[in-house]
Amino acid sequence: IAGITQAPTSQILAAGRRMTLRCTQDMRHNAMYWYRQDLGLGLRLIHYSNTAGTTGKGEVPDGYSVSRANTDDFPLTLASAVPSQTSVYFCASSVASGANVLTFGAGSRLTVL
Amino acid sequence: GQNIDQPTEMTATEGAIVQINCTYQTSGFNGLFWYQQHAGEAPTFLSYNVLDGLEEKGRFSSFLSRSKGYSYLLLKELQMKDSASYLCAVKDSNYQLIWGAGTKLIIKP
Numbered sequence: 001i002a003g004i005t006q007a008p009t010s011q012i013l014a015a016g017r018r019m020t021l022r023c024t025q026d027m028r029h030n031a032m033y034w035y036r037q038d039l040g041l042g043l044r045l046i047h048y049s050n051t052a053g054t055t056g057k058g059e060v061p062d063g064y065s066v067s068r069a070n071t072d073d074f075p076l077t078l079a080s081a082v083p084s085q086t087s088v089y090f091c092a093s094s095v096a097s098g099a100n101v102l103t104f105g106a107g108s109r110l111t112v113l
Numbered sequence: 114g115q116n117i118d119q120p121t122e123m124t125a126t127e128g129a130i131v132q133i134n135c136t137y138q139t140s141g142f143n144g145l146f147w148y149q150q151h152a153g154e155a156p157t158f159l160s161y162n163v164l165d166g167l168e169e170k171g172r173f174s175s176f177l178s179r180s181k182g183y184s185y186l187l188l189k190e191l192q193m194k195d196s197a198s199y200l201c202a203v204k205d206s207n208y209q210l211i212w213g214a215g216t217k218l219i220i221k222p
Contacts, residue, residue: 042117042211042212042213042214043210090156097208098208100146101158102156103158107155
């Protein structure tokens with residue numbers, strides 16, 4: 001089934017640990033995005049990639065890094081997790097940057113203690 | 114700053130009609146979007162408006178007034194499966210999406 005796969009679905013992590021959230025899409029979309037969703041707030045963009053080999057910072061990039069080695073994969077890394085990074089993380093993609101429709105993954109729920 | 118406002122929660126009855134409002138203040142405008150998000154699931158695209166007026170898609174319609182910075186999502190013949198959060202988002206002058214916090218819609222039998 002075409003779409004976006006995120007892993008893990010849920011994770012509890014000790015503060016200070018390193019964590020990578022995985023995101024893979026099979027739609028050959030050029031643009032990919034990482035958002036976090038917190039109660040009472042709108043989705044906030046962490047990082048994005050307009051095409052393989054390029055990345056950019058979104059609204060809340062501090063404490064996160066991404067890479068885009070190929071079209072399909074867009075992992076998000078927390079180098080040293082802090083409790084404020086407790087959130088639900090959504091990976092999304094679109095045909096191209098600026099395209100009107102985003103396709104989202106099912107989300108990764110991360111708890112940092 | 115940029116801001117998207119929508120009600121936090123609404124309740125409606127199965128079979129009825131509900132209107133979810135969204136007001137926005139953004140630096141530029143390149144389209145307004147509505148997404149549906151069931152609890153614990155991913156947001157899914159519902160509609161896109163870039164010109165003033167009403168866009169109808171089955172039981173769902175979306176309206177836009179750019180001069181008023183206002184949109185609404187109209188859901189007709191409500192079904193229990195319509196219980197979800199509805200997210201309003203605006204694409205600004207930099208083509209970045211600004212998201213509202215979402216409106217949780219509760220449908221009662």
